[in-house]
Amino acid sequence: MSVDQATVRRIAHLARIAVPESEVAKLQGELNAILGFVEQLNEVDVAGVEPMTSVVPMTMKMRQDVVTDGGIAARVTANAPAADDSYFLVPKVVE
């Protein structure tokens, strides 16, 4: 399978990465090189094979349903590019 330029633009938008028009063709070539490389996986017979879900078998551990952390809003927002009064600030999203 390979991607066309419209698909490159669509993936870029899905991934929330702005791609200037001048870069679309180059990116298309790179993505198709990778997709061409993984094509060989189609040679493998995977009928009846379970997809891997956990690389090391382990039982999911249960934990107490209790509050273990919190009350550190200032530290949570310490690295925010824009914060005010323990809130993250974003451009207006609701009119």
Place this chain on the structure above:
Amino acid sequence: MTDLTRLTLTEARALLKARKLSSKDLTEAFLSAMAAARTLNAYVLETPDKARAMAAASDARLAKGEGGPLEGIPLGIKDLFCTEGTRTTASSRILGGFVPQYESTVTSQLWRDGAVMLGKLNNDEFAMGSSNETSAFGPVKSPWKSRGSNADLVPGGSSGGSSAAVAADLCLGATATDTGGSIRQPAAFTATVGIKPTYGRCSRWGIVAFASSLDQAGPIAKTVADCAALLTSMSGHDPKDTTSADIAVPDFEKAVGRSVKGMKIGIPKEYRVDGMSAEIGALWEKGAAWLKEAGCELVDVSLPHTKYALPAYYIVAPAEASSNLARYDGVRYGLRVPGKDIVDLYEKTRAEGFGREVRRRIMIGTYVLSAGYYDAYYLRAQKIRTLIKRDFEQVYASGVDAILTPATPSAAFGIGEKGSADPVEMYLNDIFTVTVNMAGLPGIAVPGGLDGQGLPLGLQLIGRPFDEETLFSLGGVIEKAAGSFQPQRWW
């Protein structure tokens, strides 16, 4: 006084404990060496104040006859490990000014055991790369050079700052991470020792995530015993990481020097790939001969799905990365580029914050997980992963204790030499190491010798799940037979 930076970790530890050396003097020696080696670009942040304070605290504990197993030992920390109050960037512009408010579990255990932090080490951006050239801080120069050439070589990647710093005597050991070979390949390129433990051995909590089902932390150090000492401190169950294994951590150092007599070593025929250099083939045979001399039995084994590991990895790893890196949105931390609305803000921030390789991998991951393609790519890759793991299980079920392979298909290459036209050219570096991550197994890279150009080549040993001890025993045998190798200081 001799050059303190040339000591191994275990030698320094003995001197510190005997009070023949202070952590202060040792730390100062490394801080001076770091300042004199800035051209290598191994450290992206030096933390001399912190190092001096930690060394003083260590000396105080040692004076009282106290102290942990790594008391006073200066280490470098890959910039993928969150360090409380110390900038952590994953070598990405998108985390340019990020100062963690918490400490990764692995580093907190190193500090608990007395280690001293010298600074943060360069790496490929978000650990995506095999040459340390994708770092936002620029490439790391290997301390190694080809005989008769002045060209700068790569130290491997993604843990290129770690491998270069250890090889250049800029720390006694370093933390590293390995998603597809990022500990073992740089170790092989620099004649250092690196181990990726079994998935679940080290907590991933507080390590910047790349591909969560593959990522594991581990050490790079000068010797097998040094690596064993570091891994003992780094390992252990952590309730904050649900994939961290709740099993006892042995004293790995005790496994170094243990007899390997009667061990069965598998030699997988699928690792004899087209285009592999004759020197790598010869080294592999030498490694097998050393183990045989030590009393091991060599057996030919087959891992039939080996060639599919790398293509399957380039579906699974980008898929997980695209999901993990969705968090970099310009809102909660890191870089923010203003936009006309929230989507524009996301898209501009991520376009400017991520480098070319990271953007490419996020897009591949987004594509293989997108509606209509999930089954054809992601699900198929996860099924193939089951088959890769089954190959190893069958070999181990036949009584094989460990598998011996070359660590890399070639020695280190020049900066700017690979992958500029076709990204797959760079990916092929991990052909021998990536199978191990896909199967969650432990793997160690040990120096085996130098090639005709005078560049290091490494051997890899792959073990059973949670049997790192066997790898340390066998690695010790190879180290003893091969000797150790240091670069000429040109910096």
